[in-house]
Amino acid sequence: MLGTSWARVTDDIAYRTVRENVKALLADPRAAVDARVPACPEWTVRDLVAHLVDNTVSAFRWASAEPPEVPAADASAERLLDTWLRLGEGVDVHLRAHDGERGPSLLVMDAFTHEIDLRYAIGAPVPTEHVAYRRALGLLTGGFGESVRRHGLPSVRVVSDGADWVCGPGEPAVTLTASRHDLHRTLTGRRSHEQITALDWNGDPGRWLPAFTWGPFAPPAEPGDVLSAG
Numbered sequence: 001m002l003g004t005s006w007a008r009v010t011d012d013i014a015y016r017t018v019r020e021n022v023k024a025l026l027a028d029p030r031a032a033v034d035a036r037v038p039a040c041p042e043w044t045v046r047d048l049v050a051h052l053v054d055n056t057v058s059a060f061r062w063a064s065a066e067p068p069e070v071p072a073a074d075a076s077a078e079r080l081l082d083t084w085l086r087l088g089e090g091v092d093v094h095l096r097a098h099d100g101e102r103g104p105s106l107l108v109m110d111a112f113t114h115e116i117d118l119r120y121a122i123g124a125p126v127p128t129e130h131v132a133y134r135r136a137l138g139l140l141t142g143g144f145g146e147s148v149r150r151h152g153l154p155s156v157r158v159v160s161d162g163a164d165w166v167c168g169p170g171e172p173a174v175t176l177t178a179s180r181h182d183l184h185r186t187l188t189g190r191r192s193h194e195q196i197t198a199l200d201w202n203g204d205p206g207r208w209l210p211a212f213t214w215g216p217f218a219p220p221a222e223p224g225d226v227l228s229a230g
Contacts, residue, residue: 011104039121070083
């Protein structure tokens, strides 16, 4: 069985789920807003929330003629979270109307990625199931496939928990098998070349390592969050 992570939910439901999860995570008194985010070392938890607000403000401006209220640059994490939750409800209508388009899918993927970043930052468990995985991995494998093509490489077959994608042109020359969590963290620049190589490949992955740098993503020089069997 593929599980709820592959359930076909719309972008607005996935985005709302991420917002609810982040709200619950930050309600934990152990969640320090000044804690550093390992995946984004220049950020604190507060900065992560500010980024989520910025993206939602941009989406809101595109979807609505009425400009949203923007928090001050020095707004508290609590104020930023309240703003994100409020604006997110308005953006949900736009996401539902444009479900599956690139813009809404990017918003979901980015927010979901930072939800996982937040979990690592505050020591919260990573869920084994999440409704945002299907949309996020669909977008990420597509972006990785374009990178494979631009690097002039043969395609990679990616297999994850019962789902699979062909990333790049032509017949796959190698297969990468990984849990959805490891695949997501790998394709979003959270795993080093050493960690990527340690995944389950049926051949030498060396020639494909440069393709994991694409868009805003680049593998860190040092190993990132640990590989997961789940």
